[in-house]
Amino acid sequence: MTTPTPTPLSYEQAGVQYDLIDPLKVAAQRAAAATAAHLPAHGFAEVAASRGESAYVVDVGPFYMASIVECLGTKTLVADEMQRLTGRSYFAGIAQDTIAMAVNDLITVGATPLVVQAYWAAGGSDWFSDGDRAQALVAGWKAACDVCGVAWGGGETPALAGIVEAGRIDLAASCTGLVNPKARLSLGDELAAGDAIVLLASSGIHANGLSLARKLAERLPQGYLTEVAPGLGYGEALLAPTTLYSPVTEALWQAGVKVHYAANITGHGWRKLLRHPKPFTYRIHSVPPVPPVLAFIQQQAGHDAEEAYGTLNMGAGFALFVRAEDAERTAAVACGLGVDAWVAGRVESGPKQLFIEPLGVHFSGESLALR
Amino acid sequence: MTTPTPTPLSYEQAGVQYDLIDPLKVAAQRAAAATAAHLPAHGFAEVAASRGESAYVVDVGPFYMASIVECLGTKTLVADEMQRLTGRSYFAGIAQDTIAMAVNDLITVGATPLVVQAYWAAGGSDWFSDGDRAQALVAGWKAACDVCGVAWGGGETPALAGIVEAGRIDLAASCTGLVNPKARLSLGDELAAGDAIVLLASSGIHANGLSLARKLAERLPQGYLTEVAPGLGYGEALLAPTTLYSPVTEALWQAGVKVHYAANITGHGWRKLLRHPKPFTYRIHSVPPVPPVLAFIQQQAGHDAEEAYGTLNMGAGFALFVRAEDAERTAAVACGLGVDAWVAGRVESGPKQLFIEPLGVHFSGESLALR
Numbered sequence: 001m002t003t004p005t006p007t008p009l010s011y012e013q014a015g016v017q018y019d020l021i022d023p024l025k026v027a028a029q030r031a032a033a034a035t036a037a038h039l040p041a042h043g044f045a046e047v048a049a050s051r052g053e054s055a056y057v058v059d060v061g062p063f064y065m066a067s068i069v070e071c072l073g074t075k076t077l078v079a080d081e082m083q084r085l086t087g088r089s090y091f092a093g094i095a096q097d098t099i100a101m102a103v104n105d106l107i108t109v110g111a112t113p114l115v116v117q118a119y120w121a122a123g124g125s126d127w128f129s130d131g132d133r134a135q136a137l138v139a140g141w142k143a144a145c146d147v148c149g150v151a152w153g154g155g156e157t158p159a160l161a162g163i164v165e166a167g168r169i170d171l172a173a174s175c176t177g178l179v180n181p182k183a184r185l186s187l188g189d190e191l192a193a194g195d196a197i198v199l200l201a202s203s204g205i206h207a208n209g210l211s212l213a214r215k216l217a218e219r220l221p222q223g224y225l226t227e228v229a230p231g232l233g234y235g236e237a238l239l240a241p242t243t244l245y246s247p248v249t250e251a252l253w254q255a256g257v258k259v260h261y262a263a264n265i266t267g268h269g270w271r272k273l274l275r276h277p278k279p280f281t282y283r284i285h286s287v288p289p290v291p292p293v294l295a296f297i298q299q300q301a302g303h304d305a306e307e308a309y310g311t312l313n314m315g316a317g318f319a320l321f322v323r324a325e326d327a328e329r330t331a332a333v334a335c336g337l338g339v340d341a342w343v344a345g346r347v348e349s350g351p352k353q354l355f356i357e358p359l360g361v362h363f364s365g366e367s368l369a370l371r
Numbered sequence: 372m373t374t375p376t377p378t379p380l381s382y383e384q385a386g387v388q389y390d391l392i393d394p395l396k397v398a399a400q401r402a403a404a405a406t407a408a409h410l411p412a413h414g415f416a417e418v419a420a421s422r423g424e425s426a427y428v429v430d431v432g433p434f435y436m437a438s439i440v441e442c443l444g445t446k447t448l449v450a451d452e453m454q455r456l457t458g459r460s461y462f463a464g465i466a467q468d469t470i471a472m473a474v475n476d477l478i479t480v481g482a483t484p485l486v487v488q489a490y491w492a493a494g495g496s497d498w499f500s501d502g503d504r505a506q507a508l509v510a511g512w513k514a515a516c517d518v519c520g521v522a523w524g525g526g527e528t529p530a531l532a533g534i535v536e537a538g539r540i541d542l543a544a545s546c547t548g549l550v551n552p553k554a555r556l557s558l559g560d561e562l563a564a565g566d567a568i569v570l571l572a573s574s575g576i577h578a579n580g581l582s583l584a585r586k587l588a589e590r591l592p593q594g595y596l597t598e599v600a601p602g603l604g605y606g607e608a609l610l611a612p613t614t615l616y617s618p619v620t621e622a623l624w625q626a627g628v629k630v631h632y633a634a635n636i637t638g639h640g641w642r643k644l645l646r647h648p649k650p651f652t653y654r655i656h657s658v659p660p661v662p663p664v665l666a667f668i669q670q671q672a673g674h675d676a677e678e679a680y681g682t683l684n685m686g687a688g689f690a691l692f693v694r695a696e697d698a699e700r701t702a703a704v705a706c707g708l709g710v711d712a713w714v715a716g717r718v719e720s721g722p723k724q725l726f727i728e729p730l731g732v733h734f735s736g737e738s739l740a741l742r
Contacts (some may be wrong), residue, residue, distance in 0.1 A: 024499045025528060027506060028489070031513035032523035039522050042483055043551075046522060056486060056524030060549060062433050069440065069488040069545040071529040112413055115429060117440040118399070119490070121541055128395045135398060142402035151410050151417060152403035153427030156543070157396060158442040161582075163539045170492055170534050172527070174440040174545035178431060180414075211532075 008302035049187040052277070054105035054264055057179065057187070064179035066111035069119075070101035072171040074210045075239075078217075080168070082224055082235040089133045092140030093241035094171065097207045099144040100242035101266075102175035104318060107249045108262040110186035111177035113148055118155030119172035123164040128157070140241075148246045150175070184253055188261040188276040188321075195260055195347040196327035197273070197282060200248060201340035202317030204240035204291045208266040209312045213238055216300045229292035237293035245318045248334045248341075252320075255333050261321040270309045271368040273319055273354050279365070281350035287358050288315040288342050305359040310367065321347060379673035420558040423648070425476035425635055428550065428558070435550035437482035440490075441472035443542040445581045446610075449588075451539070453595055453606040460504040463511030464612035465542065468578045470515040471613035472637075473546035475689060478620045479633040481557035482548035484519055489526030490543040494535040499528070511612075519617045521546070555624055559632040559647040559692075566631055566718040567698035568644070568653060571619060572711035573688030575611035575662045579637040580683045584609055587671045600663035608664035616689045619705045619712075623691075626704050632692040641680045642739040644690055644725050650736070652721035658729050659686040659713050676730040681738065692718060 029051075036046035039058060047064060050057035055068040075097055079090040103113045118141060128134050145152045164170050179185050205213060217234065220226045224235025245264075252259060263272045273282050290298075294315065298308040308314055322330050327343040334341035352365030400422075407417035410429060418435060421428035426439040446468055450461040474484045489512060499505050516523045535541050550556050576584060588605065591597045595606025616635075623630060634643045644653050661669075665686065669679040679685055693701050698714040705712035723736030 023502075024505045024509065027509045028512075028526070028528070031509050032525060035513060035516045035521065035523040038516070038520040039485065041520055042485060042549075044485065051525075056488070056522075058486060058522065058524075060434075060485075063431075065436065065485075065547065065549075067438070067486050067488060067524055067545065067547040069490050069527055069543075071490065071492055071527045071531070073529060074531060074533060077533050114410065114413060114415065114431075114436075115427060115438050117427070117438060117545065119440050119442065119543055121442055121543070131394075134395045138395065138398045138402050141399075142406060145406045145409070149409040149412055150406065151427075151429065152406040153429075153438055154403060154422075155399070156440055156442045157399070158444060160442070160445060160541060162445055162448050163536060163541050165534060165536050168534045170531060170541050172440075172490055172492070172543070174438065174488065176436065176438040176547045178413075178436075 047187065050109060053187060054108045055111065057109050063182055064185055065176070066106055066109050066179060067174070067176045068102055068106050069172060069174040070105055072098040072101055073207050074214065075207045076169055076171060077214060078210060078235060078238050082239060085224060085235065089136040090239045091133050091136040092143070093239055095137050095140030096144040096241035096244065098171045098173050099141065099148065100244050101207055102173040103148050104245050104264045106175045106177050107246050108186065108264055110179045110184040110259065112180060112250060113150045113175050113177040113246055115153040115176045116145055116150045117153050117174045119174065120155065120157045121160050121164050121170040123166045123168045124161045125159040127167065127169055144244060147244050186259045186262055188278060190260040191276055191278060191280070191321055191347065193280065193347055193349040194324055195321050196324045196343055197284065197345035197347065198320040198322060198327055198330045199288055199316035199342050199344040200245060200318040200320070200334055201243065201288060202291065202313045202315055203243045204293045205238055206242040206266065206313060206317055212301060213297055216297060228296040232292060234293065234296065243317050243339060247337050248339055251333050251337060252330060255329065257322060257326045257330050257333065259320055259322055263319040265313045265317055265319060268368055269311045269313060270316070270354065270356065271363050274352060274363060274365055274368045279352045281348040282345060282354045283348055284345035284356045286342060286344050287356060288344070290315045306361050309356060309359065309361055310363060418558065421480060424558060425479045426482065428480050434553055435556055436547070437477055437480050437550060438545070438547045439473055439477050440543060440545040441476055443469040443472055444578050445585065446578045447540055447542060448585060449581060449606060449609050453610060456595060456606065460507040461610045462504050462507040463514070464610055466508050466511030467515040467612035467615065469542045469544050470512065470519065471615050472578055473544040474519050474615060474617050475635045477546045477548050478617050479557065479635055481550045481555040481630065483551060483621060484521045484546050484548040484617055486524040486547045487516055487521045488524050488545045490545065491526065491528045492531050492535050492541040494537045494539045495532045496530040498538065498540055515615060518615050557630045557633055559649060561631040562647055562649060562651070562692055562718065564651065564718055564720040565695055566692050567695045567714055568655065568716040568718065569691040569693060569698055569701045570659055570687035570713050570715040571616060571689040571691070571705055572614065572659060573662065573684045573686055574614045575664045576609055577613040577637065577684060577688055583672060584668055587668060599667040603663060605664065605667065614688050614710060616710070618708050619710055622704050622708060623701060626700065628693060628697045628701050628704065630691055630693055634690040636684045636688055636690060639739055640682045640684060641687070641725065641727065642734050645723060645734060645736055645739045650723045652719040653716060653725045654719055655716035655727045657713060657715050658727060659715065661686045677732050680727060680730065680732055681734060
C-alpha cells in the first residue's frame with residue numbers, strides 16, 4: 001500500500017521557515033498591541049486577553065465583537081494538481097476549507113460567527129473563466145456558510161497578475177461575530193485544574209501541513225494517486241474538506257454547557273493544547289483514531305509520534321476545555337451533530353506541559369511560542 | 372517634461388478583463404444574498420440596502436455592525452520596482468494604501484472603523500528577511516491605524532510559495548466597525564434632490580488604475596524616473612499613499628453634519644458617483660485640480676476626459692452627499708483636517724446620469740454596472 005523506508009522530511013525542509021517570519025511577527029504584535037489605546041475614544045475597549053488568541057475581541061457594551069482574517073494556505077495547489085489528474089474540480093471543498101480556517105478560529109473565543117467575507121485573489125482574470133471551477137467555489141462557499149449559519153457579506157475577487165502566479169488563486173476569509181451573551185466569552189478565565197479535555201474529530205489533514213504533504217507527493221512514484229487506504233488515493237484524502245465546528249459550539253451553548261477554553265488544532269498540531277498562558281499540565285489519556293492520510297504522512301515523512309503530534313492534528317481538529325461534569329454531554333452533543341468526539345484528557349495543576357500518555361509523548365510549555 | 376504623441380491604452384489593454392470576472396461575481400452575489408436568511412436565527416438581521424454597497428451591514432440591535440475585506444491590488448509592483456531603482460522602501464506608504472482600501476470603503480455606510488486585521492501573504496518566508504522593508508510595512512500599518520483611530524487586531528502572514536510569486540506580497544485588510552448611533556447609517560435613504568456633492572481631494576492615483584499606470588511605465592524611455600512635474604518622478608508620484616478619509620467622516624458627525632450618502636472613488640472613477648440605486652441626476656459644476664500624476668497618465672494614455680474621469684479619481688478621492696445647507700461646513704471640516712474639499716455639484720431630480728459640466732462629460736446610469 002505504501003512505499004517503504006522513507007527518508008525523513010521535516011517541516012523546515014518542506015519550505016516553511018518560521019524564523020524568517022517570526023521577528024516580523026514580534027514587531028507587528030507590539031505595534032498592534034499599542035493601537036488598542038484608540039478604542040476608548042469610541043466608547044469601547046479591547047479585551048486584552050484576546051491578544052495572542054485566535055480572534056481579536058472588543059467589548060462594545062452589550063456584547064463582545066470578535067473578528068479575524070485567515071488564509072487558506074497552499075491546499076489549492078493539491079486541488080489544482082488533482083483537477084489535472086482527474087478532470088474534476090475540488091474547489092467546493094476548498095471553499096469549505098477556507099471558511100473553516102476563519103470560523104474555527106473565531107469560535108474559540110466564544111463568538112457566534114455572523115458574517116463571512118470572501119477574499120479570492122487570482123493570478124489573472126482567466127482564472128474565473130473555468131466555469132465549473134468557479135461555480136464550485138461559489139457553491140462550496142455558500143454551502144459552508146449554510147452549515148455555519150453565517151451571512152456571506154461580500155468580498156473581493158481581484159485579478160493580481162504579477163503577484164499571484166498565473167493559474168493560481170490566493171484564498172482567504174474574514175469573519176466577524178459576536179459573543180452574546182457576554183458570559184459565553186471563552187478566553188480561559190475559568191480554565192481550571194479538574195477540567196476535562198474533549199477532542200473533536202478532524203476529517204483529515206484539514207488545511208495545515210500541506211507544504212509537507214505536497215513535498216511527500218513529489219517523491220511518491222504514483223504521487224497523489226498512491227493509495228493511503230483501500231480505494232482511497234492520497235490526493236483525494238488530502239482534499240477532504242476541513243470540518244466546520246461552529247454548529248458544535250452553538251449547540252453546546254444551547255445545551256447549557258459553558259466552554260472554558262477552546263483550541264483550534266491547526267499549525268503546531270497538538271502543541272496548540274498548550275496555547276493558554278496559564279500554567280497548567282494537560283494530560284491526555286486516550287487518543288482518537290488517526291485518519292489514514294495522516295498515518296500515511298507520518299510513515300512517509302519518518303516522523304516519530306512527537307513530531308507527528310507536534311505538527312499535524314492526528315485526528316483531533318478541535319479541543320474543548322469544559323467542567324469535568326459536562327465532558328460526556330459535550331462529546332454527546334458533538335456526536336449528535338455528526339462530529340465524533342472523545343473525552344480524552346484532563347487539566348491538572350502543575351507546570352505548563354502536555355502529556356500524551358498512550359504514546360509516551362511529552363511537550364514542554366516552551367515547545368509552543370505563539371506570543 | 373513628457374514624451375509626445377502617445378498611443379492610446381485602454382484599461383482592458385492593460386490586462387484587466389472585467390467580462391471574465393463578472394459572471395462569477397453575479398453568481399457569488401446571488402449565493403451571498405441568500406445567506407442573509409441565517410441572521411434572524413441569531414436574533415439579528417441584514418440591512419438589505421447594504422448589498423451592493425461598499426460594506427456589508429447587519430442590524431445587531433443597539434447598533435449596526437459593518438464589515439469588509441479589501442485587496443490592495445498591484446501597487447506593490449510599483450513599490451518593488453522603485454525600491455530596485457532607488458534603494459528605498461516604499462512599504463510604509465503601501466501599508467497606508469492597504470488600510471485605506473478597507474477603511475475608506477467601510478466609512479461610506481456611516482460606520483466608525485474599529486478593528487483592522489492584516490493580511491500579508493508573501494511569496495516565501497524570505498520576503499520577511501528584508502528587515503527594512505518589513506519594518507516599514509509594520510510602521511506604516513501602525514501609523515495608518517493611528518490616523519484612523521482603529522485597533523490593529525492581528526492578522527495573517529502566510530508564506531505562499533507556489534501561489535504568490537517569489538519576491539512578491541499580496542496585501543489586503545479586513546475592517547470591522549459599528550454605525551453608532553444607528554442614525555449615522557448613510558446608505559442613501561435620505562439622499563434627495565437638492566443635496567450638495569462635496570468632493571474630497573485625492574493624493575494621487577491612490578490604489579486604482581495601477582495596471583494601466585504600470586503599462587505606461589513600460590513604454591516610457593525613463594520609466595518610473597520620468598518627471599511628471601518639476602522634481603517629481605512618475606514612480607514617486609504613483610506611490611503617494613492613499614488619503615485616509617475616516618477622520619473626516621468622524622469629525623462631520625461630531626460637527627452635527629449628517630452624511631446622506633458617500634462614495635469612495637476607486638475603480639470606475641467618477642462613475643462611482645452614480646452608485647446609489649435611486650434615479651437621480653448628478654450635476655458637477657466645478658472640478659478639483661488634477662494631480663500631476665493623473666494628468667500625466669491621461670496624456671500618456673491618450674484618454675479624453677470621459678475615459679479619464681470614468682477610470683481614475685482625477686483629484687477627487689471621496690464624495691459626500693449632504694444637505695445643501697451643510698455643504699460649506701462639510702468642506703470646512705475636511706479642510707480643517709488637512710484634506711482639501713470642494714462643494715462641487717448637486718443632486719437633481721431626473722434620470723440617473725452624471726454631468727461634469729466644466730468638461731462637457733456625460734455618463735448615463737448604465738455606465739456603472741456594479742450590482
